[in-house]
Amino acid sequence: MLSAETIKKIDHEVAKYPADQKQSAVMSALAFAQDEKGWLANETMDFIAHYLGMPAIAVYEVATFYNMYNLQPVGKYKVTVCTNLPCALSGGNDAAARLKQKLGIGFNQTTADGKFTLKEGECMGACGDAPVLLVNNKRMCSFMSDDKIDQLLEELSK
């Protein structure tokens, strides 16, 4: 189901907790699985449930609670733009509009070439850098003016 490398990473996390509390590693296990697969299919969650000895529904609860877990396939680059109040006051909605216009898609949509998915995100804890966006959950981009958005998209399109 998951590659040996991913399993190794999960085991490393599991080792941090007492043997009878393996389920503490569920969030990192899901993150690693998503890194490998790109998104979390039901089978993937079921596998993790078995692997950590917890009910499948409990894994599903976690995966649906946090919006960084993708429960649907996404494009190569998932761009999550913050539209919460502090960002919105500093141009977050403009950044979102720019992205929509450049990519030709709306929120929760993927470009036809499968390269970009656009998501609306919640506060990323960097309101001073507004507007902010995240690429693939890992790369934080600050002060996203139209120019910087154009640059970013150009860089990613290569």
Place this chain on the structure above:
Amino acid sequence: MTNIEIDGKQVAVPKGGTVMDGARQLGIYIPHFCYHKKLSIAANCRMCLVQVEKAPKPLPACSTPAVEGMKVSTHSAQAVTAQKGVMEFLLINHPLDCPICDQGGECQLQDLAVGYGASASRYTEPKRVVVNKNLGPLISTDMTRCILCTRCVRFGQEIAGIMELGMAGRGEHAEILSFVGSTVDSELSGNMIDLCPVGALVSKPFRYSARTWELSRRKSVSPHCGLGSNLVVQIKQNRVMRVLPRENEEINECWLSDKDRFSYEGLNSEERLTTPMIKLDGQWQGCDWQAALEFVATGLKAAKEKHGAQGIGALASPHSTLEELYLLQKLVRTMGSGNVDHRLRQSDFRADSQSQGAPWLGMKIAGISQLKSVLVIGSTLRKDHPLIAQRLRQAVKQGAQLNLINPVDDDLLTKIANHAVVAPAAMAAMLAQVLQAAAELKAVEIPDAVKNAVNTVSVTDTARAIAASLIDNKPAAIFLGNLTQHHPQYADIHVLAQHIAQITEASFGVLGEAANSVGAYLVGAVPGAVGTSTSYSQVGASGSNASQMLGMSTTPTAEPCRAYVLMNLEPEFDSHNPQQAMKTLAAADLVVMMSAYKKHAASVDYADVLLPIAPFTETSGTFVNTEGRVQSFNGVVAPLGEARPAWKVLRVLGNLLQLDGFDYETPEQVRAEIFPDGSDISTWLDNRLDNFTVGEIGQTGAGLQRIGEVPIYQADPIVRRAESLQRTHDAAAPAAWMPGALLDRLGVRAGDTVKVKQGDGEVLLPAARDDKLPANCVRVASAHPLTVALGAMFGEITVEKL
């Protein structure tokens, strides 16, 4: 103890208690939804907000720990304002569909909305809609009504032991669901319906069939497992519409197993027998009671004349009431026959004459919760005794060690300390090991009765661990499950377990298989009569047991009978060896079936007359549960059609046969005769088998062994006809379960159809793989229409590739 003041009243709350605990002690009602006394505290509905002196804001009573000197107001202006505010929030998304909601009339949200809700909402936005889920044949959903109290989720995690429902999503998008469309399969799932404070989870079989205020509530007692769960039976127009738990902390707490809750559908089944029937020239014909009873009386008299009284035998289901069992044995004994039994699924009767009393649990049911170490021998515990399994699950959470010696390794949904999965034929040897280990640890002599058996085994680590667990943790108990009671070496296992209990100073008990397993002994529905009354010991205690009567015994010391009276029984499902039982009954001169149901396909051949008798809801009666508690109940509806309570049928039959002592007018008179000195029966309860020497217990037979358990929803005639239960996962058609090594050897794959043979019967079943089964064992459920052609529940079986 912590002293606090609630609404001006002083109360002492145990350490660690909450404000809600204090209020409950005082009898002060604080409105709530998510709080439930048996579940963990979630504090997510916020309905129980109360005012606490010096606290800056209202606090939830359910999760606020009591602190010395705390002053709480539950109905002050601040508290009520907070509660009204919460109610307004709860109603933002709750639909106003009470008129078509099954919960209407018994809905906590509806009741509290009357008290705390406004007459109109200030919200004009559209309400959120949540898609309904299919949770299986028992629970119907209306998820838009859900207020996300998570009682159902916590019930699964904490009581049922398996989390089948969860809360997915967050905030506005949160909803209760199961993982990707799976159903809720717990054998306790119906309790989620009771727990749901709104109409989100309602009973599927009951849905839209009545409004709750049209129903009358009558008390009753469950006729299924040995627990004797207390019921509220709700009826409308002389029909049982629904069954709910009646709270009894000492028995079923506030729970009910799905079998107890939903089997009422069988009472209203199309298959109910509503008029007496006689078979004339091979054709079944309806007749009146007079004709039917005269036919029976004539037949029994003729049988007695021709074959002597010993030619007559009576077999009854242990699901029958005390009064029915008593009168049945009185009937045959007064006729001069000692052939009466209720143990059709038992196969080993060697220790009958050593029995000192009626086998029972050996302790109070409530005591199970306090146990610190338990050994359960041979049981599909979750399916046979769902609520005892639940009590053990809670005990394990409190630190108890659960040990098992079992031929199957079904998940008990709790932590198992030591687990020996052994073939049925090796169970006695496993117990001998534990006995030896216990004797070594306690440095005591091994009793003579078991010396031979113990000397042939060498102790394994598992056996030593089980013995140590029982010795080191007190109180401890050893229980014999249903599989053990059906086991061909029951007497050996019983005696070995009894001596282990003696050495380890553990309590020793037998888990009662049916509602009246204990009661049937008390009224002498066994050949060697033990009992509370003297009336049946006049006729010699000797007589044939069920196995001998039906020709199932391997060492027949008695001829099968020529005339049979069967009460509440379907021998094709209810006997240890249906194949043999069918043959014997087919060869009999007369078979009288007293049954609530029309003939099953198989009984068409052997029965000669069918007498429609009333099930437990249509007669008054008494059950003695596995802890020896005598519980009487009244009929809740009138008998269906021409059906009559069996005690009345037996009384009239006694009169027709001109037997003395059948002049009862009320069931109370029968009961008074059963318990002449009140209903203290404790002196009659005794699990000991004295002077029984365990013989050869080594492995027997080289072939494959059958493990034939009784499926949960096939255990008695009522539940067999409960349609919704028959559609559950637990009622799935039987398969031939085998360990992988055996499948490989036979050259079959899981899913292939195989031919399963026992004696001269064979059936085709799908092969299935269960690597946890012991080697060379085939698990094939008994008591199922697809497997009735097979023989004994345990013993040799052959499986052939097609």
